[in-house]
Amino acid sequence: xxxxxxxxxxxxxxxxxxxxxxxxxxxxxxxxxxxxxxxxxxxxxxxxxxxxxxxxxxxxxxxxxxxxxxxxxxxxxxxxxxxxxxxxxxxxxxxxxxxxxxxxxxxxxxxxxxxxxxxxxxxxxxxxxxxxxxxxxxxxxxxxxxxxxxxxxxxxxxxxxxxxxxxxxxxxxxxxxxxxxxxxxxxxxxxxxxxxxxxxxxxxxxxxxxxxxxxxxxxxxxxxxxxxxxxxxxxxxxxxxxxxxxxxxxxxxxxxxxxxxxxxxxxxxxxxxxxxxxxxxxxxxxxxxxxxxxxxxxxxxxxxxxxxxxxxxxxx
Numbered sequence: 485x486x487x488x489x490x491x492x493x494x495x496x497x498x499x500x501x502x503x504x505x506x507x508x509x510x511x512x513x514x515x516x517x518x519x520x521x522x523x524x525x526x527x528x529x530x531x532x533x534x535x536x537x538x539x540x541x542x543x544x545x546x547x548x549x550x551x552x553x554x555x556x557x558x559x560x561x562x563x564x565x566x567x568x569x570x571x572x573x574x575x576x577x578x579x580x581x582x583x584x585x586x587x588x589x590x591x592x593x594x595x596x597x598x599x600x601x602x603x604x605x606x607x608x609x610x611x612x613x614x615x616x617x618x619x620x621x622x623x624x625x626x627x628x629x630x631x632x633x634x635x636x637x638x639x640x641x642x643x644x645x646x647x648x649x650x651x652x653x654x655x656x657x658x659x660x661x662x663x664x665x666x667x668x669x670x671x672x673x674x675x676x677x678x679x680x681x682x683x684x685x686x687x688x689x690x691x692x693x694x695x696x697x698x699x700x701x702x703x704x705x706x707x708x709x710x711x712x713x714x715x716x717x718x719x720x721x722x723x724x725x726x727x728x729x730x731x732x733x734x735x736x737x738x739x740x741x742x743x744x745x746x747x748x749x750x751x752x753x754x755x756x757x758x759x760x761x762x763x764x765x766x767x768x769x770x771x772x773x774x775x776x777x778x779x780x781x782x783x784x785x786x787x788x789x790x791x792x793x794x795x796x797x798x799x800x
Contacts, residue, residue: 485524485525485545485546485795486524486525486527486542486543486544486545487519487524487525487526487527487544487545487546487547487548487791488526488527488528488529488535488538488539488542488544488546488547488548488572489512489515489516489519489526489527489528489529489547489548489550490529490530490531490535490547490548490549490550490551490563490567490574491506491507491511491512491530491531491550491551492505492506492507492530492531492550492551492552492553492554493506493507493508493509493512493530494506494507494508505552505635505639506552507550507764507766508766510766510767511550511764511765511766511767511770512528514765514766514767514783515548515550515765515787516528517784518783518784518786518787518788519548519787519791521784521787521788522784522787522788522791524791526548527542527544529544529547531551531553531554531562531563532554535551535563535566536566539570539572544572546572546573546574546575546794546795546798547563547567547572547573547574547575548574548575548790548791548794549563549564549567549574549575549576549762550762550764550765551563551762552762556634556664557583557586557587557633557634557664558583558586559586560582560583560586560762561579561580561582561583561586564576564577564578564579564582565579573794573797573798574794575740575741575790575791575793575794576739576740576741576761576762576794577736577737577738577739577740577742577761578737578739581736581737581738581739581761582761582762584736585736585758585759585760585761586634587633587634588631588632588633588634588667588758589605589607589633589665589667591736591758591759592605592669592756594735594736595732595735595756598731598735600728600731600732600735600756601728601749601753601754601755601756602755602756602757603629603669603670603671603672603749603755603757604623604624604625604669604670605624605667605668605669605670606623606624606668606669607633607665607666607667607668608657608661608665608666608668624668624669624670625670626647626648626649626653627646627647627648627670627671627700628646628647628653628668628669628670628671629645629646629647629668629669629670629671629672629702630645630647630653630656630657630660630666630667630668631645631660631666631667632660632663632664632665632666632667633664633665633666633667634663634664634665635663635664639663639705640659640660640663640705641702641703641704641705642704642705642706643704643706644656644659645660645702645704646671646700646702653668671700671702672747672748672749672750672755672757673700673748673749673750674747674748674749674750674752675691675693675747675748676691676692676701676702676703676745676746676747676748677689677690677691677692677720677722677725677745677746677747677754678690678692678743678744678745678746678771678775679725679726679729679743679744679745679746679775680741680742680743680763680772680775680776680779681729681730681733681738681741681742681743681744682740682741682786682789682790682793683740683741683789683792683793683796684730684733684734684793686726686729686730687775687776687779687781687789688719688775688776688778688779689719689720689721689722689725689726689729690717690718690719690720690771690774690775690778691717691718691719691720691722692715692717693715693716693717693718694707694714694715694716695713695714695715695716696714703715703745711769717774717775717778718778719775719778719779722754724754725746725754727754728744728746728754728755728756729744729746732744732756732759733759736759736761738759738761739761739793739794739797740790740793740794740797741761741763741772741790741793742759742760742761742763743759743760743763743771743772743775744756744758744759744760745757745758745759745760765786765787767783772786773786
């Protein structure tokens with residue numbers, strides 16, 4: 485089949501985390517190679533008007549979608565919604581599920597509605613010193629954790645996201661508010677896991693363990709950028725954690741592939757943190773790829789499994 489690739493490329497020399505979610509040329513080339521190994525003919529489509537022009541000019545049987553989009557909290561739904569309108573099948577979840585999962589507060593609300601444990605939270609639209617402070621401690625227990633409500637790839641999640649008092653909270657919300665609405669949730673002090681799911685089956689549960697003892701460890705953007713020195717990845721047998729990930733998969737009606745983050749609370753109960761239905765597939769440093777390789781999969785096998793799930797849906 486002729487498989488189009490939709491993606492947003494990270495600009496060369498990009499600084500900061502503005503383009504953290506975008507893909508590198510290395511990812512696109514690795515994906516093309518893996519699709520050829522499956523017997524497919526990959527075609528680069530990109531995103532936006534470039535994508536539309538190429539779709540109009542070429543025959544495409546299906547799309548492998550990596551595009552994060554540009555804009556507000558519906559940006560990840562742009563490509564799957566457009567392809568749905570055009571009648572072109574694509575990998576991954578539908579536009580509604582993707583939109584809900586990008587809005588982390590909405591995703592937590594969905595999880596709570598399905599009785600899946602998730603840390604208590606609130607959302608701040610922004611911060612102004614004239615407001616007299618957020619006073620989140622009145623309803624949530626410190627320490628608290630602050631991150632953008634509608635971003636991914638740990639954008640805005642730094643060592644300063646953990647807040648032990650009102651002053652740290654206000655500072656963190658002020659810093660993060662440039663990304664839009666701010667999610668404030670009770671910090672989960674237990675073990676951290678990420679779970680890969682393909683076609684509704686868990687491929688592995690991976691624990692993220694700090695190499696240096698740290699009672700307040702969390703998977704910040706600084707850690708992800710220096711993961712080889714700062715963390716150890718362990719494939720573990722944790723049925724309770726896997727069950728939370730599968731409950732999320734089923735509750736959101738996810739398709740083909742997703743990565744679910746779970747963390748234990750102070751009572752060692754696994755809690756849903758967030759879910760990524762468009763997980764990165766960089767051949768070296770994407771969490772899903774690291775997880776799959778640690779579980780004995782090759783990169784080509786991982787991509788082939790995603791395609792097999794999608795092709796089965798397309799043929800139904």
